[in-house]
Amino acid sequence: MNNSYLIKTEHIKKIYPMGLTTLIALDDINLTFKKGEFAGLVGPSGSGKTTLLNIIGALDSPSEGSAEVLGKKVETLSHRSAAHLRNWYIGFIFQTFNLLPVYTVFENVEFPLLLQNIPSPKRKKLVMEALEWVGLADRANSKPAHLSGGESQRVAIARAIVKKPELVLADEPTANLDAENSHHIMRTMVQLNEELKITFIFATHDEKVMRYLKRKISLNDGKVEKDEIFELEVKK
Amino acid sequence: MIIPRLAFKNIYGAGLRTWLNVIALSFSFVAIIFLQGLYNGMNNQVEKATIDALYGGGQYWHNNYDPYDPLTLDNAHGEIPAALQKLIKEKKAVPILIWQATIYPHGRFQNALLKGITPEQTILSIPTSVLKTDEETIPALIGSRMAKSTGLKKGDYVTIRWRDVNGTFDADEAKIVETMKTNVPDIDNGQLWIPIKKMRQMTAIPDEATIIVLEKGSQFNEKFDNWKRKNLNFLMKDLRALFLTKSIGGSIFYILLLFLAMLAIFDTQVLSIFRRRKEMGTLMALGMTRSKLIQLFTLEGAMHAILAAVVAAIYGTPLLIYIASTGYGIPEVADSYGFALGNRIFPVFTAGLIIGTTLLVLIVTTIVSYLPTRKIAKLKPTDALRGKLT
Ligand SMILES: Nc1ncnc2c1ncn2[C@@H]1O[C@H](COP(=O)(O)OP(=O)(O)OP(=O)(O)O)[C@@H](O)[C@H]1O
Ligand SMILES: [Mg+2]
Numbered sequence: 001m002n003n004s005y006l007i008k009t010e011h012i013k014k015i016y017p018m019g020l021t022t023l024i025a026l027d028d029i030n031l032t033f034k035k036g037e038f039a040g041l042v043g044p045s046g047s048g049k050t051t052l053l054n055i056i057g058a059l060d061s062p063s064e065g066s067a068e069v070l071g072k073k074v075e076t077l078s079h080r081s082a083a084h085l086r087n088w089y090i091g092f093i094f095q096t097f098n099l100l101p102v103y104t105v106f107e108n109v110e111f112p113l114l115l116q117n118i119p120s121p122k123r124k125k126l127v128m129e130a131l132e133w134v135g136l137a138d139r140a141n142s143k144p145a146h147l148s149g150g151e152s153q154r155v156a157i158a159r160a161i162v163k164k165p166e167l168v169l170a171d172e173p174t175a176n177l178d179a180e181n182s183h184h185i186m187r188t189m190v191q192l193n194e195e196l197k198i199t200f201i202f203a204t205h206d207e208k209v210m211r212y213l214k215r216k217i218s219l220n221d222g223k224v225e226k227d228e229i230f231e232l233e234v235k236k
Numbered sequence: 237m238i239i240p241r242l243a244f245k246n247i248y249g250a251g252l253r254t255w256l257n258v259i260a261l262s263f264s265f266v267a268i269i270f271l272q273g274l275y276n277g278m279n280n281q282v283e284k285a286t287i288d289a290l291y292g293g294g295q296y297w298h299n300n301y302d303p304y305d306p307l308t309l310d311n312a313h314g315e316i317p318a319a320l321q322k323l324i325k326e327k328k329a330v331p332i333l334i335w336q337a338t339i340y341p342h343g344r345f346q347n348a349l350l351k352g353i354t355p356e357q358t359i360l361s362i363p364t365s366v367l368k369t370d371e372e373t374i375p376a377l378i379g380s381r382m383a384k385s386t387g388l389k390k391g392d393y394v395t396i397r398w399r400d401v402n403g404t405f406d407a408d409e410a411k412i413v414e415t416m417k418t419n420v421p422d423i424d425n426g427q428l429w430i431p432i433k434k435m436r437q438m439t440a441i442p443d444e445a446t447i448i449v450l451e452k453g454s455q456f457n458e459k460f461d462n463w464k465r466k467n468l469n470f471l472m473k474d475l476r477a478l479f480l481t482k483s484i485g486g487s488i489f490y491i492l493l494l495f496l497a498m499l500a501i502f503d504t505q506v507l508s509i510f511r512r513r514k515e516m517g518t519l520m521a522l523g524m525t526r527s528k529l530i531q532l533f534t535l536e537g538a539m540h541a542i543l544a545a546v547v548a549a550i551y552g553t554p555l556l557i558y559i560a561s562t563g564y565g566i567p568e569v570a571d572s573y574g575f576a577l578g579n580r581i582f583p584v585f586t587a588g589l590i591i592g593t594t595l596l597v598l599i600v601t602t603i604v605s606y607l608p609t610r611k612i613a614k615l616k617p618t619d620a621l622r623g624k625l626t
Contacts, residue, residue, distance in 0.1 A: 054617075059621070083524060083525040083526075094518075094521075096514075098518040103245065111522055114241075
């Protein structure tokens with residue numbers, strides 16, 4: 001892996017067929033992300049934020065160009081290798097939390113570790129650590145149905161970071177949360193970024209999220225419009 | 237090991253939905269096993285009744301005897317070989333002389349077969365002892381089907397007309413000494429049982445017979461020039477063929493049930509894939525491979541079948557044991573089936589039947605779970621996450 005960057009996209013294009021014509025969701029995206037960044041893709045609805053995030057997360061591949069993520073070229077990965085990459089190195093946080101309803105909080109967070117075949121005592125330790133991080137250790141045995149939106153998203157964060165990933169991708173993580181909960185989870189993620197050196201990339205149009213970003217990449221119509229880096233400490 | 241664990245958690249977590257599915261599937265288990273057991277029971281009962289009343293332990297046929305061609309009966313009789321005579325004397329065999337005749341019940345004309353048999357015989361379960369009589373009149377025993385078709389009752393007289401071995405016509409009156417209820421049409425339809433001694437006088441064929449019925453379990457197997465040994469397998473061939481055709485109706489039912497069970501599983505699997513596509517997207521995002529996803533969903537389907545087998549065993553075992561001991565009443569259909577059926581069928585459940593059915597349902601469920609699950613393999617993670625199924 002090249003140490004100077006974690007992610008590098010070169011001339012990425014994503015084209016969707018739309019009946020007779022095509023829709024260009026991403027158009028010539030050239031970006032690099034270094035380890036430890038706390039960056040956000042911002043822009044209006046339909047600007048391509050989710051599409052780009054999915055390509056970086058190896059959930060999708062570009063129509064043209066190349067996306068190198070953690071030393072792997074996403075467009076050349078087999079399904080199996082892409083799954084492996086996601087399982088070990090990338091955490092996802094979704095707008096709708098996407099917790100598994102039949103599992104407890106503990107089991108939800110434990111899930112990625114099960115896929116990694118990590119032995120039970122170590123799993124238990126890692127899960128409890130992750131739950132401590134998000135302040136939900138006492139809810140380990142609850143079912144997702146009994147959690148508030150804020151709590152659910154914190155469980156999702158715990159699930160994303162439990163495996164100590166290189167990279168966490170969060171698509172509109174605050175869209176279903178009120179202001180207080182939004183700030184709470186953003187502060188948690190800032191802490192994780194600073195203390196565990198986990199790289200975070202967000203897709204958002206939420207002003208509350210933007211206040212925490214150390215880098216803001218503005219997308220419009222599938223193109224990068226602006227790429228700003230804030231040297232200052234996050235304004236709280 | 238992770239996949240079975242997850243599958244178990246998923247179906248356990250699904251709660252009521254799992255149980256509804258499992259109970260529905262368990263009905264199929266019990267119904268399929270019950271039907272198969274009923275079929276086995278019918279089969280056994282028919283074979284046993286027919287052996288008791290008709291085939292004994294196998295038969296010797298006179299070379300000319302052809303049960304499908306009554307016209308051959310004139311020549312289908314012969315002297316009984318000494319070895320067989322010895323058996324008859326020891327009551328280990330019974331001779332039957334079969335002859336064609338015409339009867340005139342209530343003035344109508346009807347063809348009939350006369351079957352002469354030793355009244356004292358105990359080899360066949362025909363109540364021939366009623367034929368023991370000192371009267372001059374010919375005593376005749378008929379079955380209830382024959383009684384119905386001729387309108388003859390116990391105590392009635394009926395005129396019989398026949399030709400003796402020389403072709404000379406003769407006629408006499410016979411008295412119906414008994415009508416017997418039997419499950420075996422082949423000792424009933426169109427026949428009159430009369431003492432063989434009388435028959436030999438009537439036909440002027442002394443000491444001869446058409447067939448010799450051996451006692452059950454007889455190992456006697458000597459070869460004779462004019463007689464052929466017919467073993468039970470041969471004798472039962474027609475019966476078994478008949479039984480097979482008659483029970484095709486039953487097997488259609490069986491296939492239908494299996495099909496319904498499949499449909500139930502298929503339906504749940506398809507439904508759960510639609511319902512759970514976002515969950516699948518999440519699992520993919522968390523790094524689950526396609527093959528693991530397929531394994532998981534297929535196993536969930538198979539586990540439904542295993543649970544269903546357990547549930548079916550819990551309520552099905554006492555139920556089937558009860559039915560097997562009390563029998564299953566089928567009063568009217570029995571006769572329309574055209575073979576020997578009692579009023580009650582005692583289903584027979586063999587270990588092979590139960591294990592076979594369980595395996596069959598398991599395999600079918602697994603296949604039927606796998607098919608819709610394969611669709612997942614075609615799902616793009618991004619589409620699954622957006623709740624789309626393409
Ligand atoms: N699977 C798809 N098929 C066709 N078009 C798609 C597909 N996915 C996304 N698009 C289109 O691509 C464009 C970019 O979509 P994308 O979801 O990346 O936008 P976004 O910036 O995340 O918007 P939002 O803020 O609403 O989430 C949109 O016009 C969208 O309709
Ligand atoms: Mg989006």
